Amino acid sequence: MFSFEGRQIPAEGELSIAAALVRSGEPAGLFCAIGVCFGCLVSVNAGPPERGCVTVAQEGDVVSRAI
Ligand code: FES
Numbered sequence: 001m002f003s004f005e006g007r008q009i010p011a012e013g014e015l016s017i018a019a020a021l022v023r024s025g026e027p028a029g030l031f032c033a034i035g036v037c038f039g040c041l042v043s044v045n046a047g048p049p050e051r052g053c054v055t056v057a058q059e060g061d062v063v064s065r066a067i
Pocket residue numbers: 018029030031032033034035036037038039040041051052053054
């Protein structure tokens with residue numbers, strides 16, 4: 001489970017942040033889903049922008065849109 005802009009998002013196993021968001025009905029900017037287009041940029045724990053489609057969700061992460 002991680003939080004996305006105040007909402008708790010379930011994420012089990014090695015699910016990417018973008019996949020978990022899409023599964024939960026949140027638009028995640030997912031386009032290529034292989035780390036090429038940068039459409040899915042998110043900030044994790046107030047860090048620099050990361051590609052959500054290739055970043056595995058970690059328990060307790062705080063995620064927000066980076067664009
Ligand atoms: S969807 Fe293209 S980089 Fe993530």
